[in-house]
Amino acid sequence: MSATDDLSGYLIAPDPSARRLTRAVRGVDHEGRESEIAVVEERPLTIFLNGQEIVTAMTIGDYPEYLALGFLRNQGMLQDGEAIKGVDYDDDLETVVVRTDGQTSYEEKLKKKTRTSGCAVGTVFGDMMEGLEGVRLPEVQVRTSDLYALAHRINQTPSLYLQAGAIHGTVLCKGAQPLVYMEDVGRHNAVDKIAGWMLSEGAEAADKMLYTTGRLTSEMVIKTAMMGIPVLASRSGFTAWGVEIAQQVGLTLIGRMRGKRFMCLSGEERLLRDADPAAVPEEARKSGRKGAQG
Amino acid sequence: MSATDDLSGYLIAPDPSARRLTRAVRGVDHEGRESEIAVVEERPLTIFLNGQEIVTAMTIGDYPEYLALGFLRNQGMLQDGEAIKGVDYDDDLETVVVRTDGQTSYEEKLKKKTRTSGCAVGTVFGDMMEGLEGVRLPEVQVRTSDLYALAHRINQTPSLYLQAGAIHGTVLCKGAQPLVYMEDVGRHNAVDKIAGWMLSEGAEAADKMLYTTGRLTSEMVIKTAMMGIPVLASRSGFTAWGVEIAQQVGLTLIGRMRGKRFMCLSGEERLLRDADPAAVPEEARKSGRKGAQG
DSSP: OOOOOOOTTOSBOOOTTOTTTEEEEEEEETTSOEEEEEEEOOEEEEEEETTEEEEEEEEOOSOHHHHHHHHHHHTTSSOTTOOEEEEEEETTTTEEEEEESSOOHHHHHHHHHHHHHSOOTTHHHHHHHHHTTTOOOOOOOEEHHHHHHHHHHHHHSOOHHHHTOSOEEEEEEETTEEEEEEEESSHHHHHHHHHHHHHHHTOOOTTOEEEESSOBOHHHHHHHHHTTOOEEEESSOBOHHHHHHHHHHTOEEEEEEETTEEEEEEOGGGEEOOSOGGGSOOOOGGGSOTTOBO | OOOOOOOTTOSBOOOTTOTTTEEEEEEEETTSOEEEEEEEOOEEEEEEETTEEEEEEEEOOSOHHHHHHHHHHHTTSSOTTOOEEEEEEETTTTEEEEEESSOOHHHHHHHHHHHHHSOOTTHHHHHHHHHTTTOOOOOOOEEHHHHHHHHHHHHHSOOHHHHTOSOEEEEEEETTEEEEEEEESSHHHHHHHHHHHHHHHTOOOTTOEEEESSOBOHHHHHHHHHTTOOEEEESSOBOHHHHHHHHHHTOEEEEEEETTEEEEEEOGGGEEOOSOGGGSOOOOGGGSOTTOBO
16 A cells, blocks of 8 residues: 555645655664655644744644644634634744634633632643533544545545654545644644644535544544544544543544454444455555654 | 563553543444454643643653653753753643753743744754754664664563554663653654653663654654654564665664564664574564554
């Protein structure tokens, strides 16, 4: 399974040759041989909501506007229907400012919280869980033939993941078609960039699926649910709480998806098993990705 | 390479059978077979510094006191020589309060920052880089025979990593001896728990090495340098900025260490190549760990 250049159907595909995303680093291997290795970049990006500094994220640096929008949306700091006046990225200052019409409810809350406890860092997690209350995802059938086709296609798509490693990818898909493939050093940045793209495009969520190379932790499951996407699949493992939340919101959750193998942790009744696993080839060892753990 | 029960020389080793760390989760595989899988837990833990709420971390839940101490230390919120009066963990409230004699300089700074910008979230990263200024690690030789021996020994040690996956491990080592092996859902929690242990025990740093399963990003390199440990090795990849910071502070950095292979990115001149790579066996496929990516 080697990378092909067939990018048909993609709205956004990775661009592993982009100049700013990797740097040549000199290394010496176990036999003392010197070599130059293409290594992913990592840059700070400070996100502001109106006049409020929110967080500094470490990112490869592509799509800063989508990252900022998606981060604020997934943290519950931007609500549905909040009118976004502008998203301004400053390359030199390494900042993105998201501007809304008037103050957001989050800024109001932050002020109150800051007055009472002097700090707002701890609120983020509570806010995310709060945003999840009452969420029930639409019940959609998932064809295992689509799952296999997607995993195969995504593994063959040229990416920083295949070329340089030490990075995570998240792909927004519809049926057997990958649509938007984002990568980043943090697995959360990749999913936030997808959320930012969806918000900008007003994309429908109910007919989509999310595929990620990262683990299915509580935060990843919460983000997918907040985005309204009913299916989440990964080649990696999962945590107990991730599984519990998926069951609670009706998210179809599939982990350890490699070659013909997968494990369905939630939504088994929505799987349409229309593919014969015996006909699916084992994953070639080389698509086990380069130092991508972490 | 299967797990052995030889824990000689370890001061703290993983306890994969501990009741609270994993939960049995029901899954259905690609062939429709049901099974019960041991899956790692993930719990929120809110860390306070005196009266100040600092952060809510997601953790497997062991060693909460070390996690809190190490987190505060690695973020530069607790300085060297700050007198720690107590570390109180409350299991029901899922909180740890670290108490110092009098207010810390961080609390002072936080108040000022909160007054001026209304929020302190964004300061954390800046503080970490600030703490690094002028840091120059001691120059120590690293034997490749020790590197190989450590990787082999750590791979054979029973762990949540081998048993359940979806988790990261960090091991404090001296020569060829692993001493303290911590695991957690977040790779940063594992290294923070090591930092907390070192702070509690007043452990020497200059003669130690850190081995991690996670990627060598800027934050991981900064934390190791802040802890005063001169060598960092990983089975995973690295980022350009991680390599740059390692060179800047004189940290010996080794990545992609699997079987006989490794790549030295910084401190090549301090490697003592006393092992013949040809004599080191390739890593058995099964020690490629269960869904640990992420």
